[in-house]
Amino acid sequence: MKRPWQGQVEPPLLNTVPRHDPHNPLCPGATRANGEVNPHYDGTFLFDNDFPALQPDAPSPGPSDHPLFQAEAARGVCKVMCFHPWSDVTLPLMSVPEIRAVIDAWASVTEELGAQYPWVQIFENKGAMMGCSNPHPHCQVWASSFLPDVAQREERSQRAYQSQHGEPLLMEYGHQELLRKERLVLTSEHWLVLVPFWAVWPFQTLLLPRRHVRRLPELTPTERDDLASIMKKLLTKYDNLFETSFPYSMGWHGAPTGSEAGANWDHWQLHAHYYPPLLRSATVRKFMVGYEMLAQAQRDLTPEQAAERLRALPEVHYCLGQK
Amino acid sequence: MKRPWQGQVEPPLLNTVPRHDPHNPLCPGATRANGEVNPHYDGTFLFDNDFPALQPDAPSPGPSDHPLFQAEAARGVCKVMCFHPWSDVTLPLMSVPEIRAVIDAWASVTEELGAQYPWVQIFENKGAMMGCSNPHPHCQVWASSFLPDVAQREERSQRAYQSQHGEPLLMEYGHQELLRKERLVLTSEHWLVLVPFWAVWPFQTLLLPRRHVRRLPELTPTERDDLASIMKKLLTKYDNLFETSFPYSMGWHGAPTGSEAGANWDHWQLHAHYYPPLLRSATVRKFMVGYEMLAQAQRDLTPEQAAERLRALPEVHYCLGQK
Numbered sequence: 167m168k169r170p171w172q173g174q175v176e177p178p179l180l181n182t183v184p185r186h187d188p189h190n191p192l193c194p195g196a197t198r199a200n201g202e203v204n205p206h207y208d209g210t211f212l213f214d215n216d217f218p219a220l221q222p223d224a225p226s227p228g229p230s231d232h233p234l235f236q237a238e239a240a241r242g243v244c245k246v247m248c249f250h251p252w253s254d255v256t257l258p259l260m261s262v263p264e265i266r267a268v269i270d271a272w273a274s275v276t277e278e279l280g281a282q283y284p285w286v287q288i289f290e291n292k293g294a295m296m297g298c299s300n301p302h303p304h305c306q307v308w309a310s311s312f313l314p315d316v317a318q319r320e321e322r323s324q325r326a327y328q329s330q331h332g333e334p335l336l337m338e339y340g341h342q343e344l345l346r347k348e349r350l351v352l353t354s355e356h357w358l359v360l361v362p363f364w365a366v367w368p369f370q371t372l373l374l375p376r377r378h379v380r381r382l383p384e385l386t387p388t389e390r391d392d393l394a395s396i397m398k399k400l401l402t403k404y405d406n407l408f409e410t411s412f413p414y415s416m417g418w419h420g421a422p423t424g425s426e427a428g429a430n431w432d433h434w435q436l437h438a439h440y441y442p443p444l445l446r447s448a449t450v451r452k453f454m455v456g457y458e459m460l461a462q463a464q465r466d467l468t469p470e471q472a473a474e475r476l477r478a479l480p481e482v483h484y485c486l487g488q489k
Numbered sequence: 490m491k492r493p494w495q496g497q498v499e500p501p502l503l504n505t506v507p508r509h510d511p512h513n514p515l516c517p518g519a520t521r522a523n524g525e526v527n528p529h530y531d532g533t534f535l536f537d538n539d540f541p542a543l544q545p546d547a548p549s550p551g552p553s554d555h556p557l558f559q560a561e562a563a564r565g566v567c568k569v570m571c572f573h574p575w576s577d578v579t580l581p582l583m584s585v586p587e588i589r590a591v592i593d594a595w596a597s598v599t600e601e602l603g604a605q606y607p608w609v610q611i612f613e614n615k616g617a618m619m620g621c622s623n624p625h626p627h628c629q630v631w632a633s634s635f636l637p638d639v640a641q642r643e644e645r646s647q648r649a650y651q652s653q654h655g656e657p658l659l660m661e662y663g664h665q666e667l668l669r670k671e672r673l674v675l676t677s678e679h680w681l682v683l684v685p686f687w688a689v690w691p692f693q694t695l696l697l698p699r700r701h702v703r704r705l706p707e708l709t710p711t712e713r714d715d716l717a718s719i720m721k722k723l724l725t726k727y728d729n730l731f732e733t734s735f736p737y738s739m740g741w742h743g744a745p746t747g748s749e750a751g752a753n754w755d756h757w758q759l760h761a762h763y764y765p766p767l768l769r770s771a772t773v774r775k776f777m778v779g780y781e782m783l784a785q786a787q788r789d790l791t792p793e794q795a796a797e798r799l800r801a802l803p804e805v806h807y808c809l810g811q812k
């Protein structure tokens with residue numbers, strides 16, 4: 167953290183997103199790439215991605231002739247979910263009931279696609295720095311015919327911990343962090359936000375329910391309201407950290423779904439990961455490059471320092487307060 | 490690849506690096522952050538990083554009280570290696586003998602630090618997009634008291650393959666790619682460059698010796714000359730792809746060193762990875778974000794398509810040809 171920085175500086179955020187742009191394919195009433203016209207939606211809006219990375223009918227690569235050349239078809243569907251009809255808001259600037267509607271939509275799409283697919287990945291790329299190509303507040307949902315790599319790793323670790331210690335890894339982990347306190351960012355009646363012990367991104371956080379919950383659809387109405395409120399607080403702190411619309415990639419992980427949904431997945435605990443790239447300011451990011459790609463992640467500040475800074479920030483958004 | 494791109498566009502490269510800048514701490518004769526003055530070097534130049542991420546005397550975190558909270562000291566040293574006295578050249582613009590001098594310096598530093606440390610990671614972050622904060626041509630060398638995560642993964646895979654198949658994984662892999670040809674980019678008497686079957690970055694490549702070589706210092710003079718020449722060709726193709734100084738992170742992996750250097754590491758094969766971020770043009774990159782961070786890497790073009798494009802490019806640098 168003491169190194170002078172003469173490297174890449176990100177362009178400052180120009181706050182010139184119009185509330186409605188008829189040429190933006192995510193806006194209500196706009197025409198999309200496939201010619202379909204969006205409804206004049208006034209809450210959330212879910213539709214098929216016009217440029218899907220996964221398709222339900224991907225062909226099989228055929229049998230392999232060598233152990234080092236193994237391939238399998240990756241089948242699935244890709245959807246886009248708009249959070250709000252306006253392009254110039256983000257989750258922290260939305261009201262708690264509006265965020266609650268997003269949570270309900272996340273739960274429904276998990277149920278809908280989880281009926282067929284073993285993994286439903288909900289993720290949000292926020293900000294141009296995180297590869298987001300459209301400023302309209304939205305996330306994506308990619309459902310796949312297989313457990314992706316990260317899901318497999320979490321499955322293995324959680325299963326092994328449960329079989330060795332007789333309780334879910336993330337239940338015990340959350341419990342320990344509540345006792346230790348030094349990595350906590352926010353707590354509410356039903357939720358915890360903390361900078362995990364294993365964090366690699368400077369201001370990475372983990373969002374965990376206190377109760378043992380395997381998947382989003384299991385959340386009670388009270389837990390959903392409380393989640394909306396703690397998300398608003400966390401994302402407000404993020405924006406306040408460098409007084410910018412804080413970029414990140416985030417996503418939900420819960421027990422696998424699909425035809426195996428009925429199996430015993432009690433070792434799973436629902437959680438969301440937030441991976442924000444910023445390190446020093448609104449324009450100087452952390453680069454996960456040479457050493458990180460070739461050897462191992464290395465942190466520029468400790469998880470405890472990151473948690474302390476996030477804890478100290480106000481819960482009122484810098485754009486809304488003291489006017 | 491068909492999606493319209495309205496996202497982040499990188500600033501174009503301004504080719505205004507002066508050949509010599511007395512205020513650049515990497516230049517010959519310049520004063521560094523710690524007050525030391527660089528020699529007037531005229532080849533490569535190795536020195537201790539003034540802001541090291543690893544230190545030889547890092548304190549021990551003490552015993553852990555819980556299986557989920559395990560920490561160990563990470564000890565080591567960080568060095569910087571300048572490739573050339575001039576700031577306005579890059580490896581592809583250097584002569585083959587000048588690149589050969591870099592290879593010799595890589596072999597020496599591996600020997601020197603490998604006498605004490607089990608892992609010596611040589612890596613180059615090239616370009617601002619890859620977090621490089623100084624345009625002077627240089628790489629870094631981080632030696633550690635432990636095998637980093639990626640080294641451990643390669644150790645496990647190579648050891649398992651050797652014990653199952655009786656030969657080194659990467660020897661058989663290189664052999665297969667020579668037969669299959671579709672992922673080859675360049676071949677020479679002693680080396681291969683290919684887009685690996687498992688590549689995640691669009692134009693990722695793997696550089697492999699044809700002979701079974703465990704570590705850089707084992708390379709013969711002929712193999713080093715040939716390496717200098719194939720590196721110049723590869724990096725020239727990279728620059729020619731989008732007519733830009735092509736950014737990447739690259740690094741060398743070889744058998745572990747240190748006190749265990751004498752053990753049997755015959756399952757290891759020396760290799761270099763190149764991870765370049767560009768996807769569509771000099772200013773539009775691939776983002777490894779939401780789905781990639783939370784689920785699994787997804788490619789925008791196949792390794793075979795990438796190899797074909799790289800193969801077709803001239804071996805004369807666009808800045809040097811047809812004047």
Ligand SMILES: O=P(O)(O)O[C@H]1O[C@H](CO)[C@@H](O)[C@H](O)[C@H]1O
Nearest residue numbers: 452453455456457458620621622
């Ligand atoms: O050492 P540098 O060039 O200051 O820093 C660069 O490389 C390091 C090692 O990959 C990274 O940890 C930094 O994030 C990156 O900016």
Ligand SMILES: O=P(O)(O)O[C@H]1O[C@H](CO)[C@@H](O)[C@H](O)[C@H]1O
Nearest residue numbers: 297298299775776778779780781
């Ligand atoms: O789907 P988008 O927003 O076009 O694309 C973005 O998210 C994808 C999923 O993480 C990435 O593969 C792309 O590199 C990124 O630009």
